[in-house]
Amino acid sequence: MQQDIAALRKQRHRSFMMKGVAFAVASGICYGLYTAFLTLGETQGVWGAWFAGEAWNGNAPLSAFAITFTLAALAAGLNDLFSGLWSLVMCAKNGQLGDLRKTIATKPGRVMMLCAAIGGPFATIAYVVALNSATAAGNPGVIVPIAALNCAIGAVLGRILFKQSLGAHKIAGVLVCLAAAAAIGGTSFANMGPEALFGCLFAFLAAFGWGFEGCVAGFGTVLIDYRIGIAIRQLTAGLLELVIAFPVLAAFGGDIASVPTILAGAITDPAIVIFAISGLFAMPAFSFWYKGNSMCGTALGMACNGMYAFWGPFFIWIVLGVLNIGGMSADYPPLSIMQWVGALVMVVGIFLIAVNPADHLAKRKEQNNEE
Numbered sequence: 001m002q003q004d005i006a007a008l009r010k011q012r013h014r015s016f017m018m019k020g021v022a023f024a025v026a027s028g029i030c031y032g033l034y035t036a037f038l039t040l041g042e043t044q045g046v047w048g049a050w051f052a053g054e055a056w057n058g059n060a061p062l063s064a065f066a067i068t069f070t071l072a073a074l075a076a077g078l079n080d081l082f083s084g085l086w087s088l089v090m091c092a093k094n095g096q097l098g099d100l101r102k103t104i105a106t107k108p109g110r111v112m113m114l115c116a117a118i119g120g121p122f123a124t125i126a127y128v129v130a131l132n133s134a135t136a137a138g139n140p141g142v143i144v145p146i147a148a149l150n151c152a153i154g155a156v157l158g159r160i161l162f163k164q165s166l167g168a169h170k171i172a173g174v175l176v177c178l179a180a181a182a183a184i185g186g187t188s189f190a191n192m193g194p195e196a197l198f199g200c201l202f203a204f205l206a207a208f209g210w211g212f213e214g215c216v217a218g219f220g221t222v223l224i225d226y227r228i229g230i231a232i233r234q235l236t237a238g239l240l241e242l243v244i245a246f247p248v249l250a251a252f253g254g255d256i257a258s259v260p261t262i263l264a265g266a267i268t269d270p271a272i273v274i275f276a277i278s279g280l281f282a283m284p285a286f287s288f289w290y291k292g293n294s295m296c297g298t299a300l301g302m303a304c305n306g307m308y309a310f311w312g313p314f315f316i317w318i319v320l321g322v323l324n325i326g327g328m329s330a331d332y333p334p335l336s337i338m339q340w341v342g343a344l345v346m347v348v349g350i351f352l353i354a355v356n357p358a359d360h361l362a363k364r365k366e367q368n369n370e371e
Contacts, residue, residue, distance in 0.1 A: 025307065027288035032144075032311030034281035036319040038079050039131055039140045041274035042071075043320070046265045051132070057265055065253035066262075072128040073121075073246040074266055075275070080120060081238030082279025087231035087287070100228050108223040112232040115213045120237025121245040123209025126202045133199035140320075141313030142196060145184050145343040146203035148309035151350045152177040153211030161215060173352030180349060184342040230287040234279075309346040313339075 041047065049056040050071055062071070091100050103109040130143040152174045184200075224232075242263075250259045266272065285308075319325050 027285050028307040029311050030281045030285040030288060031308035032313075032315040033319075034079070034278050034285050035131070035144060035308075035312045036315035037274055037278035037281060038075065038128070039135060039316055040319055040325060041271050041278060042075055042128075042132060042135070044274060045269040045271035047071075047075075047269070047271055051136070059258075059261060059265075062258075062262075063253050063255060066250065066255045066258075068129060068132070069125075070246065070249045070253055070255060070262070072125050072132060073241055073249050074262065076120070076124040076128045077238050077241030077246055078266065078272070078275045079238075079278050079282055080124060080234050080241060082276045083282040083286075084231060084233075084235030084238050084279075086280050086283045087227065087234055090227050090283070090287075091231050094227060096225065096228055099225070100231055103224055103228050104232060109232055111216065112224060112229055113236045115216055116233045116236035117240060118216065119210055119213035119233070121240045123206045123213065124237065125241065125245060126209060127206035130199040130202035130206060133195050133202065137195035137199065139196070141316040142184060142339060143199045143203035144312030144316075145309040145339075145346045146181050146200050147206045147210070147312075148346055148350065149177055149181055149204065149207035150210035150214065151353055153208050154214040155211075155353050157211055157215050167356065169356045169358070170353050173349045176349030176352060177346055180342045180346040183345075184339050226287050230283060233286065234283065307347050307350075309343045309350070313343060 042051065046056050050062050051067060053061045053067070055061055088097075088100075091097050104113075127143075127147055130147065131140050134140045134143045155170050155174060181200075181204075246263075247256060247259050250256050250262070255262075
């Protein structure tokens with residue numbers, strides 16, 4: 001009888017873990033889809049004219065600074081704000097709007113806002129700058145594996161800031177990720193030129209911001225329901241990007257007077273629908289990650305989510321190339337063989353950081369002995 005109960009408990013635990021892994025894997029897939037549609041949105045309508053340096057709606061072409069940085073803040077803000085609005089819809093569907101309002105006033109809620117400030121105006125804008133630079137160079141997918149270094153950077157920052165353990169498997173994983181990033185970046189520079197290197201640099205900055213956010217987020221995400229957490233995170237990030245980062249960067253570029261016109265051009269353009277779709281995928285990209293972490297553990301959840309190093313380039317290739325949604329050729333360049341290998345090696349490195357192979361083998365041996 002006791003053996004039957006123990007076996008049933010073990011089976012339920014395994015089932016719960018597998019569901020958590022499924023959520024974490026789904027988050028990585030959604031991250032790839034959100035990246036693909038965000039990239040697509042910035043090639044359509046008025047965005048295409050902006051990035052081509054052309055006159056738009058009777059207005060003069062934007063400056064090089066505005067194209068590189070100001071538009072990145074606008075795109076990031078629209079994506080995150082839509083993501084936050086979709087999250088509000090989910091909270092309303094589950095009767096959590098009252099809990100959301102109460103959570104905002106708590107310490108975990110404020111921690112989530114801090115995470116949004118780190119991961120939004122800094123990391124997400126850097127990520128969009130990287131995407132745009134790599135798109136101009138001919139292959140936006142190349143920067144995604146570099147951004148996936150956030151797992152490696154988070155492990156190092158956790159050691160430095162919070163004295164968290166950094167075992168041999170984590171050190172090995174960090175080294176594997178760095179080697180993969182170097183291979184991807186070096187191949188990109190050789191094949192695509194300095195614009196790709198510029199994109200890889202900003203992808204690394206995004207990875208640093210998200211890695212730091214991951215260190216800080218541990219406290220808040222444990223105590224907040226994942227739907228409420230993502231609503232706070234995305235709404236805060238979207239508002240900070242649109243209300244503060246966008247006009248500030250426009251002022252730096254000497255285009256502050258054009259802010260209302262640029263914003264109106266983006267909102268009224270049909271491409272806004274694509275940003276709504278990218279925001280729709282960004283919502284589960286983050287919320288499923290929170291959910292998966294709570295079910296299968298942060299380490300394994302982070303590893304499964306980190307597979308976006310592969311899914312990002314894959315869906316950019318599918319959406320912009322194979323499906324020809326963005327008007328690109330059917331053979332729109334995916335990663336080169338070396339870059340695909342680098343992306344897959346990056347996934348292996350992320351797993352090494354998150355999961356200790358020795359512990360995993362010991363558990364499997366223990367389970368086999370019990371059976």
